[in-house]
Amino acid sequence: xxxxxxxxxxxxxxxxxxxxxxxxxxxxxxxxxxxxxxxxxxxxxxxxxxxxxxxxxxxxxxxxxxxxxxxxx
Numbered sequence: 001x002x003x004x005x006x007x008x009x010x011x012x013x014x015x016x017x018x019x020x021x022x023x024x025x026x027x028x029x030x031x032x033x034x035x036x037x038x039x040x041x042x043x044x045x046x047x048x049x050x051x052x053x054x055x056x057x058x059x060x061x062x063x064x065x066x067x068x069x070x071x072x073x
Contacts, residue, residue: 017058018056018058022051025051025054026051029047051064052064052065053065
């Protein structure tokens, strides 16, 4: 994909803000400790679509989908 990659140090949550934020967004759908094997695949698809179409401040209020694919979707 030609993307820049950054690897955080283990146990350094402050180095991975976007990851931690996304984990928080996922917790709106799936509480911590929940067995994700119990999630219906269609429900997961729907929730991932919601997250991928949610504007993010860190990418200038574009959605992750827009950032990845451009505006041609």
